[in-house]
Amino acid sequence: MAVADTAHHHDHHHDHGEFIAHHFDNAEQQFDSGKLGIWIFLVTEVLFFSGLFVAYTLWRYHHPEIFQQAHVFLDKVLGGINTVVLLFSSLTMALAVRCSQMSNNRGTAFYTLITMVCAAIFLGVKAIEYSHKWDQGILVRSLWAYTTDHQEAQWTLSKQLGISDWLVALSIIPAILLVAFIALSIIARLVANPILSKFFAGLAITVGGYFLGAVGGHIYMLNYEAQSAANSGHAQVAPLVLHADDKVATDHPTAAAHGVDHHHAGEHHDSHHPDPKSLDRDVGIFFSIYYCMTGLHAVHILGGIGFLSWIFYRSLKGHWRSDYFGPVEYVGLYWHLVDLIWIYLFPMLYLID
Amino acid sequence: MAGHSHHDEHHFAHPAPIKLLLAVFFALIFLTILTVATSGKMGPFGTIVAMAIATAKAALVCLFFMHMFWDKSFNVLVFFSSFLFVSLFIGFTMLDTDHYQNTIDAFPRAPEQTTVAPTEMK
Structure with a gap:
């Protein structure tokens, strides 16, 4: 915290707040300086993403057919849910900033926490999208291995839960963090540190948001797969069926049936599982771009959760006043930029005609 | 508790009105629904329409959530x-x-x- 000056003990005739640094004339100048700084940082972020946007523009200009073929793999509903979640998180972030400007630390903590949960929900839905794709071999161009057979779950836990190995792999760290944060919250409560206890509880709730997003996304995928199987009159893909004896049964159509089925399946333009033979070899390039753009964006979401947790902690400590709320506003600006980028990514990747 | 400044410095904060923030949020949701509903149905103008709606959403986020209107x-x-x-x-x-x-x-x-x-x- 460059502008904080917490080491000093101010006596009562020191005429500025604890976090107003000496090298500024007053609180407002400190705020304005920081604001300019964060806007300049946002400029660097825009330029950072612009490289990928230019790559997208070039590729779409030169090979529109790749984009036409590839976009069927992306689910508009999941993308739309993520968009709504991020827009809502922007609202709660703006409300958190508003609270901090009115010295309302509890309100700031509350809205910051909701923003963090929304961010985690976004990542949970992303985990579902990514693991589903990886199951089907939908990877970057150099690793492209698309097949309509869903990769069968190999791990015991995956089989028991009826989910993909990739999803389990992605969820290991959140699961560990969830347990750790709950434990730390309880320990902090026991050593009579209510602020740390609330802090870790908030982090635990945030990780809970990831599982909420993942579970919701998973339920949607199950419904969608069942729906599209019903619509086309035959099992295009293997829905994972959980049997009473905890074994996962997958219907694997024979190779011959596959060929026949997917010839028809290719005509269903709402199908997410076109026949691999009908695709350009270079469809994977779309996904190189997709994974880079959404992956970089997801890394920014993750970093944003980190910054937000810092704001959350400081809100619990009661740091914000109407003349010192800069950090909340700055993190807010960063968060809105992350939302802005998704506002463009969503139509560019998910809503191609 | 830190001391109060001699000058009244509390006026530089500009809390955005809650109603405005909510209105912007619902406008963003509406535009999202609009862009999803019109995707695939705008023929050759699909990309332009999608980008225009995205820019409108971006403008709302910039001006009001990011406080640029008063910046x-x-x-x-x-x-x-x-x-x-x-x-x-x-x-x-x-x-x-x-x-x-x-x-x-x-x-x-x-x-x-x-x-x-x-x-x-x-």
């Missing part, structure tokens, strides 16, 4: 200068990009290494 003009200038440079980036690259595809295609290599889509589906 110092210099900050606004700084932020929009980034788009100036992005447009230079995209602009010059796009101007250039058509000029070399023939060279790329003419480069001798095995057919399976080409990146140009085949004219007929395999």
